[in-house]
Amino acid sequence: MSTVSKITQGILIQAQPEFNEAFSRADRNNYVFTYHIAIHNNTNAACKLLSRKWIIFDSIGVQTEVKGDGVIGEQPIIKPGEVFRYESYCTIKSEIGYMKGLYHMKRIDDHSFFDVQIPMFELIAPWRLN
Numbered sequence: 340m341s342t343v344s345k346i347t348q349g350i351l352i353q354a355q356p357e358f359n360e361a362f363s364r365a366d367r368n369n370y371v372f373t374y375h376i377a378i379h380n381n382t383n384a385a386c387k388l389l390s391r392k393w394i395i396f397d398s399i400g401v402q403t404e405v406k407g408d409g410v411i412g413e414q415p416i417i418k419p420g421e422v423f424r425y426e427s428y429c430t431i432k433s434e435i436g437y438m439k440g441l442y443h444m445k446r447i448d449d450h451s452f453f454d455v456q457i458p459m460f461e462l463i464a465p466w467r468l469n
Contacts, residue, residue: 345458349382397436
């Protein structure tokens with residue numbers, strides 16, 4: 340699947356989903372997708388990722404909201420010019436869905452808070468692409 344990207348206030352978010360066939364169980368309506376995230380700090384200030392909010396939607400009409408501190412158990416500080424990368428996953432009940440969200444961040448120098456949009460990316464089982 341292709342990479343999507345979005346820039347908010349100088350922070351570039353790149354997201355790339357991938358269907359995880361090894362952990363998916365179509366017979367149980369359990370479809371697992373891994374996603375790879377890269378957070379590029381293209382500003383002049385170090386920023387701390389405080390929390391995340393995800394909206395996960397699948398084509399049977401189920402929408403789930405996931406909120407929490409940081410990502411993968413971390414609240415990284417990303418210095419100017421640096422990139423923070425991580426991988427995580429989600430499970431949906433249908434072969435098609437999408438995710439989008441935001442990161443709540445803080446600039447280290449002036450302690451100002453801001454939100455960074457995570458671009459919407461599709462979750463599609465490969466056999467549905469034909």
